[in-house]
Amino acid sequence: MDSKWEQATALLAQHGQEQLLQFYPQLSAASQAKLVDTILNLDFNKINNMLNNRPTAADHMEALDSIHAWDWDEFDVLEQEQFTQKGWELLRKGKVGALVVAGGQGSRLGHEGPKGTYDIGLPSHKSLFQLQAERLINLSKRAGTAIPWYVMTSPDNHRETVHFFNNHDFFGYAQEDCFFFEQGVMPALDESGKILMAAEDEISLAPSGNGDCFAALKRSGALDDLKRRGVEWLFYYNVDNALIKVADPVFIGVASHFNNPVATKVIEKVEPEEKVGVVCLKNGHPAVVEYNELPESIMYDRDDQGKLKYRLANLSIQLFRTDFIEKHAQTEIPYHVAHKKIPYVNSEGALTAPDKPNAYKFERHHFDFFPLADNLTVLLMKRDAEFAPVKNKEGVDSPFTARKMLFELHRSWLLAAGVPPERLATREIEVSPLVSYAGEGLDPLGVNF
Numbered sequence: 001m002d003s004k005w006e007q008a009t010a011l012l013a014q015h016g017q018e019q020l021l022q023f024y025p026q027l028s029a030a031s032q033a034k035l036v037d038t039i040l041n042l043d044f045n046k047i048n049n050m051l052n053n054r055p056t057a058a059d060h061m062e063a064l065d066s067i068h069a070w071d072w073d074e075f076d077v078l079e080q081e082q083f084t085q086k087g088w089e090l091l092r093k094g095k096v097g098a099l100v101v102a103g104g105q106g107s108r109l110g111h112e113g114p115k116g117t118y119d120i121g122l123p124s125h126k127s128l129f130q131l132q133a134e135r136l137i138n139l140s141k142r143a144g145t146a147i148p149w150y151v152m153t154s155p156d157n158h159r160e161t162v163h164f165f166n167n168h169d170f171f172g173y174a175q176e177d178c179f180f181f182e183q184g185v186m187p188a189l190d191e192s193g194k195i196l197m198a199a200e201d202e203i204s205l206a207p208s209g210n211g212d213c214f215a216a217l218k219r220s221g222a223l224d225d226l227k228r229r230g231v232e233w234l235f236y237y238n239v240d241n242a243l244i245k246v247a248d249p250v251f252i253g254v255a256s257h258f259n260n261p262v263a264t265k266v267i268e269k270v271e272p273e274e275k276v277g278v279v280c281l282k283n284g285h286p287a288v289v290e291y292n293e294l295p296e297s298i299m300y301d302r303d304d305q306g307k308l309k310y311r312l313a314n315l316s317i318q319l320f321r322t323d324f325i326e327k328h329a330q331t332e333i334p335y336h337v338a339h340k341k342i343p344y345v346n347s348e349g350a351l352t353a354p355d356k357p358n359a360y361k362f363e364r365h366h367f368d369f370f371p372l373a374d375n376l377t378v379l380l381m382k383r384d385a386e387f388a389p390v391k392n393k394e395g396v397d398s399p400f401t402a403r404k405m406l407f408e409l410h411r412s413w414l415l416a417a418g419v420p421p422e423r424l425a426t427r428e429i430e431v432s433p434l435v436s437y438a439g440e441g442l443d444p445l446g447v448n449f
């Protein structure tokens with residue numbers, strides 16, 4: 001008898017998950033082997049922990065308080081210059097790396113393929129990955145040094161992501177400075193705690209959230225690579241922010257000046273009900289409270305100056321100190337549970353598409369590392385130059401809104417550079433990141449229309 005099969009059977013019996021081998025006898029030898037291997041790789045301790053430690057209402061009764069943020073516009077010109085120079089110095093010394101978390105499923109956008117490959121419809125038709133690569137190339141050239149770029153994928157999109165980079169010659173980025181690594185997955189569970197099957201020979205697995213990034217950096221050897229290169233700060237960002245200033249020198253300067261283990265960029269919420277997580281203190285520790293977890297009783301609270309008390313929107317733009325990542329690479333942060341519609345194979349072997357939420361998906365969020373830092377540097381910036389998320393196909397946070405924000409920002413750069421407004425009248429303005437990173441270096445005489 002196959003000993004792996006025996007091991008898998010025993011494991012499933014021990015954890016009450018025998019349904020996973022229900023279709024085993026009728027599978028091909030190859031499918032049988034694949035399924036058994038997947039089962040043996042499941043972390044049942046983690047799964048049971050999730051089932052037993054689901055957050056309860058009591059967990060949400062934390063004491064919240066506002067946190068201090070440094071408003072960039074309130075620094076004087078000299079201070080701004082000092083922070084910027086500090087950031088450039090760290091870039092020049094090769095102390096900064098970039099990490100894009102690109103392992104999500106992008107289900108709301110509904111794009112076939114990894115989200116970073118998405119073309120938001122700019123005149124250049126550059127993908128999100130290309131915009132990011134070119135911003136990094138701009139900085140790296142000016143700093144005269146490499147900026148290693150770590151790309152976190154998932155088992156679902158790893159091959160396609162690497163293929164896309166290869167097909168586009170890494171967008172001109174030095175191949176040896178790109179490091180692809182895969183995050184982990186977690187099984188989906190039905191409402192009685194049974195693991196779902198996606199096919200007769202396949203367990204329903206989904207990426208386990210961007211909070212897997214520290215552990216995945218370690219598992220993959222990317223953390224060793226960071227240390228070998230002497231990287232001290234890792235710039236963390238989402239793949240889907242069309243305006244992302246990857247490895248922003250300004251932010252690096254501020255983070256390194258205060259030297260807390262974690263720094264985060266925030267913007268002001270537009271209204272109390274805006275659906276963004278807020279950066280604040282939770283039980284005295286820095287934290288992000290998601291919009292659906294912020295009690296209505298405090299959502300509208302204002303401070304002495306009439307500003308919302310919980311107004312600092314989390315953008316998922318962070319700088320993590322490498323020693324902090326290393327310290328917490330194996331720290332277990334909590335899983336967040338999402339009740340979702342997840343297609344599954346029923347006990348008759350039929351693929352079933354539920355019309356209401358039927359199962360739980362488990363994800364860890366990178367911001368759950370915040371409370372582990374004694375202190376957090378919070379830098380408040382203006383939305384227009386920082387944040388254009390591409391989440392939905394249409395409406396808010398869509399390719400349309402992201403394009404519009406980018407056009408407006410780039411138009412403002414050209415106006416500031418002295419281009420007469422009438423020359424920009426009805427145009428869609430896109431400035432290549434290879435020409436300008438944040439509006440600098442634009443010579444109106446050199447701009448051709």
Ligand SMILES: O=c1ccn([C@@H]2O[C@H](COP(=O)(O)OP(=O)(O)OP(=O)(O)O)[C@@H](O)[C@H]2O)c(=O)[nH]1
Pocket residue numbers: 101102103104105106107108109115152183207208209210237238239240363391
């Ligand atoms: O498991 C995950 C989940 C998310 N992420 C990354 O975290 C960032 C925020 O991810 P989102 O929470 O917006 O998820 P998503 O992009 O997968 O989109 P939906 O399915 O919710 O529509 C995105 O950059 C995403 O790729 C991961 O890297 N891994």
